[in-house]
Amino acid sequence: MSEHIPNILVADDDPDLRRIMIDYLMDCGYRVWSASDGEQVLALARENSIDFALLDVVMPKISGVELIVPLRLIHPGVIIILLTAYGTIPQAVEALRLGAFDYLEKPLQLERMQEIIERAWGARGGYVQMLKNLTPREQEIIELLTEGKTNGEISDILCISMYTVTTHVHNILTKLNVENRIQAALLWRRYGGSQEIST
Secondary structure, eight states: OOSSOOEEEEEOSOHHHHHHHHHHHHHTTOEEEEESSHHHHHHHHHHSOOSEEEEESSOSSSOHHHHHHHHHHHOTTOEEEEEESSOOHHHHHHHHHHTOOEEEESSOOHHHHHHHHHHHHHHHHHHHHHHHTSOHHHHHHHHHHHTTOOHHHHHHHHTOOHHHHHHHHHHHHHHHTOSSHHHHHHHHHHHTTSHHHHO
16 A cells, blocks of 8 residues: 555444444554544544545435535545445445445445455555656646646647647546546546645
8 A cells, every 4th residue: 555544534323333443444554533424524524634434324414425525525535435234226326426436335344344445545546646647737737627628728728739738638648548538537536636646
């Protein structure tokens, strides 16, 4: 895993399960915060750097699924894993569409939880490194792609030729090993706001 120790926010309204998860994750070497409802999740996220959020789907005030979008606005690179005893395929599809990384079913298997965290963290580290390899100009352009700008609009905004924009976009797709602008934009939206990119 990365040298940076992941910061994990655990949110579940069951205090016993929350305590078990916290103890296990701390024994694994992670930094852990905990919350019992959705409002506490958002308050902690605003005050701390969060790499992972393990969110119970059913919680008081704000559900785990409803937290996905606001959490990702606060921390664009956060990896969200939902916890549920009553998962359904439509619910899972919607959660993944909103930006969740994966689902964990209850009763929780702690080893499985750790496997998912390590897999997600490893993938994140690889994507972050690829994004770091973009030049400052390429980062400007991928940010504009994420906003839905066309090559012509990017050309006007950055005062560079269409040919130059097209060349940069091609280089971005090659460096990120993706097939199209949408995939590149999704990677930037998910990982481009992380501290590793901005420092």
